[in-house]
Amino acid sequence: MRIDLHAHSTASDGTDSPAELIAAAVAAGLDVVALTDHDTVAGHAEAAEAVRGTGLTLVPGAELSCQVEGISMHLLAYLFDPAEPAFAEERELVRTDRFRRGRAIVERCRELGAPISWEQVQRIAGDGSVGRPHIASALVEAGIVPTVSDAFTADWLANGGRADVRKHETDPVTAVRLVRAAGGVPVFAHPGAVKRGRTVSDQVIADLAAAGLAALEVDHLDHDEETRAHLRGLAAELGLLTTGSSDYHGTRKTVRLGEYTTDPAVYEALVAQATGAKPISG
Template identity: 80%
Template sequence: MRIDLHAHSNASDGTDSPAELVRNAVAAGLDVVALTDHDTTAGWAEAADALHGTALTLVPGAELSCRVEGISMHMLAYLFDPEEPAFARERELVRTDRVRRAQAVVERCRALGAPITWEQVLRIAGRGAVGRPHVASALVEAGVVADVDSAFSKEWLANGGRADVPKRETDPAEAVALVRGAGGVTVFAHPGASKRGRTVSEATIADLAAAGLTGLEVDHLDHDEETRARLRGLAAELGLLVTGSSDYHGSRKTVRLGADTTDPAAYEALVGLATGAKPITG
């Protein structure tokens, strides 16, 4: 089985519609794909409808914006009840603040001389939850930077960069508790991605494991072989599952679906621990 547990649609900052993501996952030879848009479940229904006539299994999920010890991090949540009130409310608060932040980032970019507008960013975002990747695309359109990756530099949008603005982010231990309360399971996304900025300590990961974290996303484009080996050892020490995924964003990034995958045994263990929702098949 080929299992990719981290992919985005245009319900957040990917470029594929949820239905296109499903079709592309089938074309990539995947057996299972997780839809993990940022802080939203808006793409679940369309992706599920697109499964008809395919052998693909969809894992409904989300990628949560978190912060601990002053460090931004992402938490993958899978197979939770999207209607559970406490978790639904927290996702709504984070999404609302994403809009405020994106508007402020646009204003900072303009103050720095970038000829972009809020209307342009909204057009790029479409129906998706607006965020920095949409601002990055606007900077590319305006000829300010060569590509989206170049926009995430200290000159522009990187954490702590000239145009960066803080946003609401959930404490990760609270996020773990909220997801568990909604019957889901959690995996710390790309925990060793040091090129994105500071990473959390192994002691913090141990604390999250004690709080109920289920796994670590080890096999990821942003992890070199040394980092993967270290994280694999840490997962074994803490009794955490190991996952792998592409973190696919469509044409916004060059990574392809299935670039890294999850072992079927780890996938089955994740599914077995979840009570809030089940994988969806055509």
């Protein structure tokens, strides 16, 4: 089985619609794909409809924006009940603040000499929740940077960069508990991605494990071999599972869907922990 547990659609900052993502997963030879848009489940219904008759299994999920000790981090949540009120309220709070933050970042970019506009960013985002990748695409359109990745530097949109503006982000221990209370399974996304900015300490990861974290996403484009080895050792020490995922965003990133995958036994162990929802078989 080929299993990719981290992918985005136009419901957040990917370039494939949920239906296009399903078609891409089939074309990539995947058996299982997770739809994990940022702080939203808006793409789930379309993806669930598109998966019918494909033979592919869809894992409904989301990627949550968190912060601890001034460091931003992301938590993947799988197979939770999307209607559970406390978790739904927190996702809505984060999404609402994304809008405020997006406008503030665009204004900072303009102050720094980038000829972009909020209307341009909204056009790029379409129906999705505006995020920094949409603003990065606007910087590419304006000729300020050559690629989306080049926008995520200290000069522009990286955490703490000249144009960065902080948004509401959930305390990760709280997020883990919210996911578990909604019947879901929490996994720490790309915990060693130093190119994105500061990363949390091993002690923070231990605290998350004590709160109910299920796994670390280890095999990821942003982790070198040394980082992966360290994370595998830490996971073993803390009794956590380890996953692998592409973090696919369509054409907004160079990584291919299914480029990194999760062991089938790990996938089954994660599914066994879920009580909020079930994978959707096509």
